Amino acid sequence: MQVIARPAELRSRVAQWRRAGERIAFVPTMGNLHAGHGSLVQQARRLADRVIVSIFVNPLQFGPNEDFAAYPRTPDEDRRMSESLQVDVLFLPEVEDMYPRGQASTVRVHVPGLEDILCGAFRPGHFSGVATIVAKLLNLVQPDVAVFGEKDYQQLLIIRRTAHDLSMPVQIVGAPTTREPDGLAMSSRNRYLTPAERERAPHIFQALERARMAVEAGVTDFARLEREGFSALEQAGFRPDYFAIRDAETLEAPTPQPGRRLVVLAAARIGRARLIDNVRATVPGG
Numbered sequence: 001m002q003v004i005a006r007p008a009e010l011r012s013r014v015a016q017w018r019r020a021g022e023r024i025a026f027v028p029t030m031g032n033l034h035a036g037h038g039s040l041v042q043q044a045r046r047l048a049d050r051v052i053v054s055i056f057v058n059p060l061q062f063g064p065n066e067d068f069a070a071y072p073r074t075p076d077e078d079r080r081m082s083e084s085l086q087v088d089v090l091f092l093p094e095v096e097d098m099y100p101r102g103q104a105s106t107v108r109v110h111v112p113g114l115e116d117i118l119c120g121a122f123r124p125g126h127f128s129g130v131a132t133i134v135a136k137l138l139n140l141v142q143p144d145v146a147v148f149g150e151k152d153y154q155q156l157l158i159i160r161r162t163a164h165d166l167s168m169p170v171q172i173v174g175a176p177t178t179r180e181p182d183g184l185a186m187s188s189r190n191r192y193l194t195p196a197e198r199e200r201a202p203h204i205f206q207a208l209e210r211a212r213m214a215v216e217a218g219v220t221d222f223a224r225l226e227r228e229g230f231s232a233l234e235q236a237g238f239r240p241d242y243f244a245i246r247d248a249e250t251l252e253a254p255t256p257q258p259g260r261r262l263v264v265l266a267a268a269r270i271g272r273a274r275l276i277d278n279v280r281a282t283v284p285g286g
Contacts, residue, residue: 001083003090007140010052010091014142022049026143026170028134031055032072033081036149036178036186041085043175044147052141053082054091060103061129067272072191091141098136108132109166111158117251118154119267119276122241130155131162138168146170151177151185153263153278157251177277179205185277192273201275203236204266208279211245211264215281220256229266238268248280258285 004010017024025048027040033055044051055078062068075092082090099106108128114120115127138146146163148156160172178186183205184198193201207229214225222245229243247254248261265278 001087001090003079003092005092005094007093007097010089010140013089014052017050023145024048024050024052024141024143026052026054026138026141026146028054028056028137028146028148030057030071030188031078032074032188032191033078034186034188036151038081038085039178040147040149040175041087043173044145045086047145047147047173048143050088051086052089052091052143053087054093054137054141056093056098056133056137058098058129058133059095060099060106060132061126063123063125066123072188098133106132109135109162111161114154114158114161114251118242118244118246118265120154122267127155127158131158134159135162135166135168138163138170143170145173147173147175149177150174151187151277153265154251183209185275187275189273189275192271194271197271197273200237200270203233203238204268204275204277205279207232207243208264208266208277211243212279212281215245215262215264216284218284220283222254222256229264233266233268238270241267241269241274245281256283258283
């Protein structure tokens, strides 16, 4: 595995692979790698000859009162895990390389209709920061395929829209959420949980699953299911931001059309952690 920090060196390495006719996959991360990231890398390995993983804690996607300074950073463990996953290049850019004129004056990517709803309503500017850094990284790496986790479902749709609307020649692939044995979605922010909070954390997945099963059993009163899910999280000790049932393609409020594909999403806070998760559902019939 080669560790690269400077964009020019990365471009040179990618150019060598291109000349050899090799297919390139890319997995962008913020580090603190865990088995969920490992599943993304394994998916990338199945799709390409070469795999690049980036680690960059992007300041542009953190609000002024969020956890940028405290976000877990584990560089030694990340390097060892990347080597064990047979990553070809670990890209570790500096903030100065990604934002050479500073964050305030950098060009930003906005995704109308997607960036200000759900998580975007509670984290203003977050998804613009995500879309901006992902666009920059995709332009630097120029992969054939890039792999993102479906746990961050809204983010995945925003990245797909960004790549499509900016005419980027890259396939955006979503990889299934990796879960702990009790159903909790793997996340770097799980490290914030105390033992007592960790015991309650799986209630998010359980609430989502109840809503999914109700939808697939034919319940079409989505507003009632949303209220019940929100209340269940409150009763489990969370401070929910939202519990929502949306169209899986647009994140718009859905109609109960038979065969319509939906996604049930939740974001909730417990202690220091803000946890997000989702499950897919299909309206029966059609």
